[in-house]
Amino acid sequence: MEKEYVNKYYMTEVDAFEDSIYCHHAMMGDSYIGEHVHKKGQFLYTEGGVVFLKTEDKSYFLPARHYIWIPAGVKHSIHPSSSHVIMRNLYFPKYETDTEFFDKINIYPVNDLLIELIMFTNRWNGNIFPVEEPKYSIAKAFKLILPELSQNELPLALPYPQHPKLKEIVKFLEENISENISFKALASRFDVSERTLARLFQKELNMSFIQYYTILRMLTALKLLLDEKLSVNEVALKVGYSSLPTFSNTFNKVIGVRPSDYVKHQHTLL
Numbered sequence: 001m002e003k004e005y006v007n008k009y010y011m012t013e014v015d016a017f018e019d020s021i022y023c024h025h026a027m028m029g030d031s032y033i034g035e036h037v038h039k040k041g042q043f044l045y046t047e048g049g050v051v052f053l054k055t056e057d058k059s060y061f062l063p064a065r066h067y068i069w070i071p072a073g074v075k076h077s078i079h080p081s082s083s084h085v086i087m088r089n090l091y092f093p094k095y096e097t098d099t100e101f102f103d104k105i106n107i108y109p110v111n112d113l114l115i116e117l118i119m120f121t122n123r124w125n126g127n128i129f130p131v132e133e134p135k136y137s138i139a140k141a142f143k144l145i146l147p148e149l150s151q152n153e154l155p156l157a158l159p160y161p162q163h164p165k166l167k168e169i170v171k172f173l174e175e176n177i178s179e180n181i182s183f184k185a186l187a188s189r190f191d192v193s194e195r196t197l198a199r200l201f202q203k204e205l206n207m208s209f210i211q212y213y214t215i216l217r218m219l220t221a222l223k224l225l226l227d228e229k230l231s232v233n234e235v236a237l238k239v240g241y242s243s244l245p246t247f248s249n250t251f252n253k254v255i256g257v258r259p260s261d262y263v264k265h266q267h268t269l270l
Contacts, residue, residue, distance in 0.1 A: 013126070013127070014038050014039075014040060014091045015038055015039040015040060016127070017127055017129070018039075018093060019093055019129070019130055020093070020127040020128060020129050020130075021090065021091065021092055021093070021127070021128045021136065021139045021140065021143075022040065022089075022090070022091040022126065022127055022128070023089070023090055023091075023121055023124040023125055023126065023128060023139070024087070024088075024089040024090075024091075024125060024126075025086070025087070025088050025089070025121075025122055025124075025125060026086070026087060027048075027083075027084060027085070027086050027087075028080045028082075028083050028084070028085045028086070028087060032077060032078060032079040032080065033077060033078040034077050035075055035076065035077045036075070036076070036077070037073060037074065037075045037076070038070075038072060038073075038091060039072055039073070040072055040091040040092055040093055040094075041069065041070065041071050041072045041091070041092045041093075041094070041102055041143075042069070042070040042089060042090070042091050042092075043067060043069060043089065043090040043091075043092070043142075043143070043146070044062070044067060044068050044069075044070065044078075044087065044088070044089055045066075045067040045087075045088040045110065045118055046062055046064075046080070046085050046086060046087055046088070047064065047085070047086045047088070048082060048084050048085045048086050049080055049081040049082040049084065049085040049226065050062070050063055050064075050080070050081040050222070050223055050226050051078060051079065051080045051081070051085060051087075052078075052079040052080075052081075053068060053070075053076055053077070053078055053079070054076060054077050054079065055074060055075065055076050055105065056075055057159060057160060058157045058158065058159050058160065059157065059158055059160065060105070060107060060156060060157040061107075061156045061157065061158075061219045061222065061223075062107060062156070063156070063222050063226060063255075063262075064226065065109060065110050065262075066107050066108060066109050066110060066154065066156070067107070067108055067110055067114075068105065068106070068107045068108075069101075069102065069104070069105065069106055069108070069146070069150075070105050071102060071103055071104065071105060072094065074105055081223075081226070088118055088121070088122070090121060090139070090142065090143070092140075092143045095140070095143075095144075097144065099147055101146070101147040101150070102143075102146075102147075106150075106153040106154075107153065107154050107156045107157070108150040108152065108153055108154065109152060109154065109256050109257075111149060113149060114149050117142055117145075120138075121139070121142065124139070152256060154254070154255065154256060155211075155215055155254065156215075156219060156222075156255075157215075158205075158212065158215060158216060158219070159204075159205045159206065159207075161204050161205060162204060163200060163204050165190065165192070165200065166200055166201070166204050166205075168190065169186065169190055169197075170212075172186075172189070172190075173186075173213060173216060174216065174220075177216070177217060177220050177238070177239055177240060178237065178238050178239065178240055179240055180240040180241070180242070181213075181240070183197070183198075183209050183210070186209070197209065214250060214254065215254060217239040217240060217241075217250075218239075218250065218251055218254040218255060220238075220239050221235050221236075221238075221239045221247075221251060221259065222255065222262075224238055224239070225259060225262065225263055232244070232247075232248070232259045232260055232263065235247075235259065236248075247259070248260070
């Protein structure tokens with residue numbers, strides 16, 4: 001692919017025509033794309049590094065071989081780990097046939113069929129109009145087939161805490177990710193009862209402490225595998241796992257593949 005870089009003005013073109021499908025493939029070439037919103041739903045697939053996508057209430061982690069669906073009207077910003085990250089975007093209008101799948105922001109793994117479809121769209125850039133057949137029908141079919149190819153959504157997102165005490169706790173967990181911190185020790189350190197702390201996590205973040213802590217450790221592990229090129233064993237230790245099999249099993253449960261397999265496939269499209 002020729003190294004075309006993102007021109008942020010393309011975003012003003014996305015909604016210029018209500019019924020068009022807008023296609024955009026380009027290298028980031030910048031530190032981030034600031035907060036913005038579209039009237040169309042967005043399919044975003046990236047290559048060449050990790051991307052953090054931030055909404056008003058959550059931070060999403062988009063690793064290699066995954067895509068994120070962003071519904072129309074969701075304000076977000078895009079923060080790549082490298083200016084060399086390639087973004088592959090398709091923006092779709094709403095159709096009467098749309099299911100509730102398209103109402104939720106989620107991250108999904110990409111299988112070989114979807115990769116083939118993504119690479120097929122690489123020949124397109126800009127607006128595709130309904131009169132442009134068969135191009136428009138092919139692009140529309142891409143959207144319609146997504147629910148069928150995306151059965152396993154992944155919890156690669158962490159909500160932002162608003163409670164001052166929980167902000168401190170989350171910061172402590174992030175800064176001490178290499179330690180295996182127990183719930184009891186955490187409650188004691190911050191001088192709250194275990195019952196109160198459990199309620200705080202559930203009320204503020206809509207998940208238990210163990211759910212939050214596990215996802216935090218796995219997202220950190222993904223970043224270390226991709227950005228720092230550490231071995232699986234080194235990564236396991238850096239996120240607080242002394243047992244490699246336990247780390248591997250947990251990673252597989254959260255991400256959907258074993259860390260060793262993930263490393264093998266991360267550069268598939270580079």
